Amino acid sequence: MSENKFSGAEIILKAFVNEGVDIIFGYPGGAILPFYDALFTQNKLHHILTRHEQAAAHAAEGYARSTGKVGVITVTSGPGATNAITGLTDAYLDSIPLVCISGQVATSVIGTDGFQEADITGLTRSCTKHNYLVKDVNDLGYIIHEAFHIARSGRPGPVLIDIPKDVQNNHGIYNGKTEISRPSYQIEKRKIQINHDKISAAIDLLENATRPIFYTGGGIINSGDKASELLTKFVRETGFPITNTLMGLGGFPASDPHFIGMLGMHGTYEANMAMHDCDVMLNIGARFDDRVTGRVSGFSPDSKKIHVDVDDCSIDKIIHVDVPIVGDAASVIEALLNEWNRRGLKNRKKEISKWWDQIKKWQDIDSLSYEKSDKTIKPGFALQSLNELTKTQAPFISTDVGQHQMWAAQYLTFDHPKKWLTSGGLGTMGYGVPAALGAQVANPEALVMCISGDASFMMNMQELATIKQYNLPVKIIILNNRYMGMVRQWQELIYQKRESQSYMESLPDFVMLAESFGIKGMECSDPANLDQKFKEMINHKGPVLFNCVIEKAENVFPMIPAGAAHNEILLGSQAKLYVQKDLNAV
Amino acid sequence: MTLVKKHVIAVLVDNEFGALARIVELFSARGYNIESLNVAPTSLDKKLSRITITTFGTAKTVDLICKLLKRIVPVHTAAELTREQGYIERELALVQIIASEQKRETAMQIVDKYRSSVVDIAGDSIVFEVIGTAETIDELLNKLADYGLESVSRTGVAAGFKGEKKLANV
Numbered sequence: 001m002s003e004n005k006f007s008g009a010e011i012i013l014k015a016f017v018n019e020g021v022d023i024i025f026g027y028p029g030g031a032i033l034p035f036y037d038a039l040f041t042q043n044k045l046h047h048i049l050t051r052h053e054q055a056a057a058h059a060a061e062g063y064a065r066s067t068g069k070v071g072v073i074t075v076t077s078g079p080g081a082t083n084a085i086t087g088l089t090d091a092y093l094d095s096i097p098l099v100c101i102s103g104q105v106a107t108s109v110i111g112t113d114g115f116q117e118a119d120i121t122g123l124t125r126s127c128t129k130h131n132y133l134v135k136d137v138n139d140l141g142y143i144i145h146e147a148f149h150i151a152r153s154g155r156p157g158p159v160l161i162d163i164p165k166d167v168q169n170n171h172g173i174y175n176g177k178t179e180i181s182r183p184s185y186q187i188e189k190r191k192i193q194i195n196h197d198k199i200s201a202a203i204d205l206l207e208n209a210t211r212p213i214f215y216t217g218g219g220i221i222n223s224g225d226k227a228s229e230l231l232t233k234f235v236r237e238t239g240f241p242i243t244n245t246l247m248g249l250g251g252f253p254a255s256d257p258h259f260i261g262m263l264g265m266h267g268t269y270e271a272n273m274a275m276h277d278c279d280v281m282l283n284i285g286a287r288f289d290d291r292v293t294g295r296v297s298g299f300s301p302d303s304k305k306i307h308v309d310v311d312d313c314s315i316d317k318i319i320h321v322d323v324p325i326v327g328d329a330a331s332v333i334e335a336l337l338n339e340w341n342r343r344g345l346k347n348r349k350k351e352i353s354k355w356w357d358q359i360k361k362w363q364d365i366d367s368l369s370y371e372k373s374d375k376t377i378k379p380g381f382a383l384q385s386l387n388e389l390t391k392t393q394a395p396f397i398s399t400d401v402g403q404h405q406m407w408a409a410q411y412l413t414f415d416h417p418k419k420w421l422t423s424g425g426l427g428t429m430g431y432g433v434p435a436a437l438g439a440q441v442a443n444p445e446a447l448v449m450c451i452s453g454d455a456s457f458m459m460n461m462q463e464l465a466t467i468k469q470y471n472l473p474v475k476i477i478i479l480n481n482r483y484m485g486m487v488r489q490w491q492e493l494i495y496q497k498r499e500s501q502s503y504m505e506s507l508p509d510f511v512m513l514a515e516s517f518g519i520k521g522m523e524c525s526d527p528a529n530l531d532q533k534f535k536e537m538i539n540h541k542g543p544v545l546f547n548c549v550i551e552k553a554e555n556v557f558p559m560i561p562a563g564a565a566h567n568e569i570l571l572g573s574q575a576k577l578y579v580q581k582d583l584n585a586v
Numbered sequence: 587m588t589l590v591k592k593h594v595i596a597v598l599v600d601n602e603f604g605a606l607a608r609i610v611e612l613f614s615a616r617g618y619n620i621e622s623l624n625v626a627p628t629s630l631d632k633k634l635s636r637i638t639i640t641t642f643g644t645a646k647t648v649d650l651i652c653k654l655l656k657r658i659v660p661v662h663t664a665a666e667l668t669r670e671q672g673y674i675e676r677e678l679a680l681v682q683i684i685a686s687e688q689k690r691e692t693a694m695q696i697v698d699k700y701r702s703s704v705v706d707i708a709g710d711s712i713v714f715e716v717i718g719t720a721e722t723i724d725e726l727l728n729k730l731a732d733y734g735l736e737s738v739s740r741t742g743v744a745a746g747f748k749g750e751k752k753l754a755n756v
Contacts, residue, residue: 125607125608129659130659132604184660311657313654313657317650
């Protein structure tokens with residue numbers, strides 16, 4: 001055997017090391033055993049054994065989102081791979097870079113309904129950026145490096161490599177990391193070719209705007225820390241207000257006075273009204289998602305729109321824009337900032353003081369206020385308390401999906417990128433616990449908290465075992481209202497309070513549940529004790545499952561009901577008057 | 587625009603497994619039927635294939651599909667061929683007629699008015715090839731319905747821009 005010949009399994013490991021991988025999330029099984037055997041005899045890669053493949057994928061997302069690196073998962077064929085599909089789809093919709101290796105039955109068995117055989121390249125074609133079935137071990141090394149390149153470049157996303165068992169066992173040539181040459185995939189070239197006429201046209205609009213707004217999304221986070229720094233600089237130099245999407249939180253410091261809160265279905269009154277009434281909108285790295293636009297025909301009717309996106313498919317997909325700019329967020333913001341400075345433009349806060357006065361009036365409505373209570377814990381109260389206790393530590397926050405997710409987005413302060421880990425596009429219940437676990441593995445010293453709900457938590461609660469095994473000091477806070485709260489909220493507002501299947505008839509004792517996994521369990525239902533108990537939770541060295549029993553039927557407000565426009569936003573006091581016009585809107 | 591009309595889309599793609607499936611799924615995922623599909627390697631080294639797809643749909647959706655096509659990793663370029671830009675299309679069909687001599691003769695008189703030639707004769711069966719636009723071939727097949735039209739195999743539309751315009755530069 002010549003020097004650079006290795007088994008397929010060894011090639012996978014070598015290629016991982018050459019890509020700078022240090023952590024793998026996964027779960028073994030028959031068709032991936034050769035890889036796990038090779039893994040056993042090395043010590044460069046650390047493997048985290050989750051308790052379900054879906055959780056491995058979400059953990060890798062948490063790892064990727066909190067570090068900016070590619071998340072890696074290894075699963076077996078058939079059910080192992082199909083379990084990972086929800087996580088891959090989640091990563092696809094939120095543009096998270098993942099590489100998933102799935103074992104496959106031997107090439108000679110493919111297509112014969114072998115044990116644990118599934119056509120996983122077929123099944124994942126529409127939820128991966130690209131995927132491969134490797135039939136020759138000599139192609140394996142190059143394919144892995146190409147997969148990493150594709151996952152992390154351009155608009156990032158998940159890539160799956162399906163590797164039959166015999167390809168893992170066979171010996172082939174691996175020459176290390178080589179230059180990726182894929183003429184059909186010209187992401188890097190596109191990155192440099194920013195159209196300067198468009199930059200100039202954008203600045204023409206911005207310098208004459210009287211009611212401008214920045215609307216920025218997850219593209220800022222994906223572009224890297226430099227994009228956040230440049231954005232912060234640009235916003236401060238212009239003196240314009242800025243709102244973030246759910247995915248974009250942390251891309252601009254939330255405690256900066258230019259920030260007017262999150263926009264969208266449960267965004268602040270001021271952010272949504274400003275979007276509706278603005279005359280120039282600068283969208284960077286957001287995709288006019290339906291949770292943001294509301295009814296498209298009523299979306300920001302009088303504004304000129306500039307849209308910066310690395311993916312030209314997102315431009316003009318939902319909303320027609322006047323100035324489309326294809327490019328990476330950081331490079332485009334830099335170009336915009338240079339053009340702004342080249343023209344000698346100064347801070348325009350004074351020139352647009354009427355606009356800021358109007359925004360101030362909207363802010364005075366205090367759309368996130370809620371009725372205080374000394375009997376039950378209000379979710380806003382719990383999150384504000386948690387925020388005060390932890391914000392100086394800039395914790396990583398993951399969430400599940402539902403009311404608690406929106407409350408977390410509304411009440412927590414995100415001053416830095418990559419701290420906010422939430423399932424925005426797919427809205428995957430069960431995301432929060434494994435994502436927090438992945439973030440904690442990547443950031444062992446940091447405070448990592450998962451804000452969850454009673455229903456979401458139970459979708460991946462087996463991961464308490466993983467948390468225990470690796471002693472990951474994750475703090476899981478269940479905002480427990482004994483309901484699928486968001487479902488109940490829609491049923492209350494739209495379906496005349498018919499609470500069809502949204503009540504959790506039977507919940508476990510979460511404290512005992514935690515203890516059965518060997519984890520500290522805590523509980524609080526009295527607002528007077530909450531601060532003290534949160535402090536105890538934060539000071540505890542190991543993981544904590546905190547059952548925070550909240551008001552049962554609190555709703556998330558403000559709310560732009562599905563199918564409504566931004567200026568039809570409902571505040572808590574108006575909700576009872578609401579009649580939904582379009583029952584098909586989701 | 588919600589007007590549903592015929593669209594012709596050309597795609598240059600790496601000649602590898604999975605590429606065609608990814609392309610086709612962009613249509614099926616939107617509930618769009620592919621009316622005709624033509625695929626063959628077109629570069630001398632057989633590394634590149636050219637795909638021509640005809641579909642019926644709204645301009646907005648087809649435009650989005652074209653953009654999404656370009657996002658597929660093995661796709662080099664994709665574009666709609668429009669009347670405004672000017673394009674040519676051709677399709678070949680192998681048409682079999684099984685009928686009495688008298689009917690066959692009438693059929694061949696009809697066929698002779700098209701760009702066609704006979705490729706097989708055996709007993710009462712006659713097979714000829716015909717070349718034209720999809721609409722021309724539809725027209726001929728309609729005329730032959732009563733003259734023993736037995737089977738048809740069509741290649742699907744192959745198409746390209748008029749003049750010096752190149753798909754690779756779109």
